[in-house]
Amino acid sequence: MSFSELGLAPELLRALDSEGYTQPTPIQAKAIPLVIGGQDLLAAAQTGTGKTAAFTLPILHRMSSTAPRPLPRVLVLVPTRELAAQVGESVRTYGRHLPGFRTAVIFGGVGMNPQIDQFRRGIDIVVATPGRLLDLMQQGVAKLNGIETLVLDEADRMLDMGFIHDIKRVLKALPAKRQNLMFSATFSPEIRELAQQFLHQPVSVDVAPRNTPAELVAQRAHPVDKARKTALIAHLVKQGDWKQVLVFTRTKHGANRLSDQLAREGIATAAIHGNKSQNARTKALADFKAGDIRVLVATDIAARGIDIDQLPHVINHELPNVPEDYVHRIGRTGRAGSPGEAVSLVSGEEREYLRDIQKLLKREIPSTVVPGFEPGSQPSEAELSSRAAQPADRGPRPAQQPSHHRRGASPGQGHNHNGHRGKPAGGGGQPRHGQGARKPSGRPQRHGASNRPR
Ligand code: AMP
Numbered sequence: 001m002s003f004s005e006l007g008l009a010p011e012l013l014r015a016l017d018s019e020g021y022t023q024p025t026p027i028q029a030k031a032i033p034l035v036i037g038g039q040d041l042l043a044a045a046q047t048g049t050g051k052t053a054a055f056t057l058p059i060l061h062r063m064s065s066t067a068p069r070p071l072p073r074v075l076v077l078v079p080t081r082e083l084a085a086q087v088g089e090s091v092r093t094y095g096r097h098l099p100g101f102r103t104a105v106i107f108g109g110v111g112m113n114p115q116i117d118q119f120r121r122g123i124d125i126v127v128a129t130p131g132r133l134l135d136l137m138q139q140g141v142a143k144l145n146g147i148e149t150l151v152l153d154e155a156d157r158m159l160d161m162g163f164i165h166d167i168k169r170v171l172k173a174l175p176a177k178r179q180n181l182m183f184s185a186t187f188s189p190e191i192r193e194l195a196q197q198f199l200h201q202p203v204s205v206d207v208a209p210r211n212t213p214a215e216l217v218a219q220r221a222h223p224v225d226k227a228r229k230t231a232l233i234a235h236l237v238k239q240g241d242w243k244q245v246l247v248f249t250r251t252k253h254g255a256n257r258l259s260d261q262l263a264r265e266g267i268a269t270a271a272i273h274g275n276k277s278q279n280a281r282t283k284a285l286a287d288f289k290a291g292d293i294r295v296l297v298a299t300d301i302a303a304r305g306i307d308i309d310q311l312p313h314v315i316n317h318e319l320p321n322v323p324e325d326y327v328h329r330i331g332r333t334g335r336a337g338s339p340g341e342a343v344s345l346v347s348g349e350e351r352e353y354l355r356d357i358q359k360l361l362k363r364e365i366p367s368t369v370v371p372g373f374e375p376g377s378q379p380s381e382a383e384l385s386s387r388a389a390q391p392a393d394r395g396p397r398p399a400q401q402p403s404h405h406r407r408g409a410s411p412g413q414g415h416n417h418n419g420h421r422g423k424p425a426g427g428g429g430q431p432r433h434g435q436g437a438r439k440p441s442g443r444p445q446r447h448g449a450s451n452r453p454r
């Protein structure tokens with residue numbers, strides 16, 4: 001099956017050609033004709049299946065054959081800022097030979113005025129997180145009574161993040177007669193209820209994930225003392241000459257600290273999490289994709305929706321206490337059929353988490369000790385002196401402490417790309433300095449609603 005057999009407009013085929021896509025993924029092959037036909041859709045599809053193009057392409061196709069409208073015609077609701085930015089980018093990429101369609105990406109944590117200006121100038125496709133969109137609706141700026149197609153992307157994530165009321169309030173403002181497309185990786189009773197409430201005789205489309213982590217991602221665990229995890233990461237990255245590594249930490253502060261420490265080792269790195277301004281996060285992600293940053297350190301929430309083709313390495317600095325989060329994390333690699341590798345650093349107190357994860361995966365993750373990093377062994381002199389120089393060990397740091405570093409940046413002289421010193425975006429307050437470094441922490445907390453975008 002080819003894209004032209006799906007009946008897509010020539011301008012879209014040209015864009016797909018330049019992207020190098022030769023054939024539709026299963027979700028695209030199933031969904032595109034249905035959406036072109038005007039059906040409501042309930043699709044079970046995870047990130048990595050090509051779901052974004054599965055709704056973006058037929059939507060652009062339908063718009064291309066109709067006259068322009070004064071008000072927005074398409075609304076895509078997404079759970080996170082990162083996903084909003086990525087969907088917006090996809091719409092622009094696939095629609096680049098269809099001039100005249102204006103796309104706006106709307107999310108919280110950034111100034112509202114440019115978004116207000118965009119609505120005033122006119123938008124055709126709105127990609128938004130629910131909170132900020134509601135704010136703009138309440139101000140009378142976002143008028144949604146012209147919406148013809150609604151997409152709920154990653155609906156399960158939106159419910160997980162507590163967006164249900166916001167979603168319902170947005171839906172109330174839309175015309176009753178419209179096309180609805182809902183994408184979700186999982187189908188809980190809550191998702192089914194939501195689907196029942198707002199989809200009209202939907203066609204269900206279900207595709208196996210394009211890659212199942214257990215098959216495509218090589219996984220391994222390294223038992224190691226907690227205090228030596230950072231040194232082990234630096235060792236793995238340098239020894240293996242790894243160029244693009246996504247490292248997960250449990251806390252925002254942990255992400256900053258690890259990023260600081262790796263910078264000290266001469267590794268170009270940046271941290272992204274909910275306390276970073278949106279601009280800093282976008283910049284860090286762009287630098288990472290461009291290869292200017294070798295290690296991107298992220299918390300679970302910040303990493304959601306990060307889509308990097310052929311990301312080769314994921315490291316878990318700590319294991320998540322929720323086994324499903326492990327699957328989401330390692331799913332960041334092994335995309336589009338390329339092999340990926342997921343490494344988990346497991347301290348004594350995390351062994352229980354590893355057992356839970358293996359139970360969920362129904363397979364054992366091979367566990368090997370890295371020579372020189374045996375649990376209970378002594379760190380080298382160099383490692384000790386590097387650790388002694390850590391800012392966290394010298395007490396609290398100022399709030400604007402940089403955590404975005406260039407290769408070779410001398411300690412403490414890194415810089416935050418946009419010079420952001422203001423209120424942290426995304427809520428959650430400042431990190432508590434010094435936390436988690438020297439005292440053993442209890443069971444980690446799940447990230448809560450404080451990180452959700454407004
Ligand atoms: P998604 O599931 O929408 O997050 O897409 C996952 C990745 O697959 C993205 O990086 C897309 O650029 C890529 N992709 C989407 N459709 C195709 C296709 N038909 N062929 C190859 N890659 C694709």
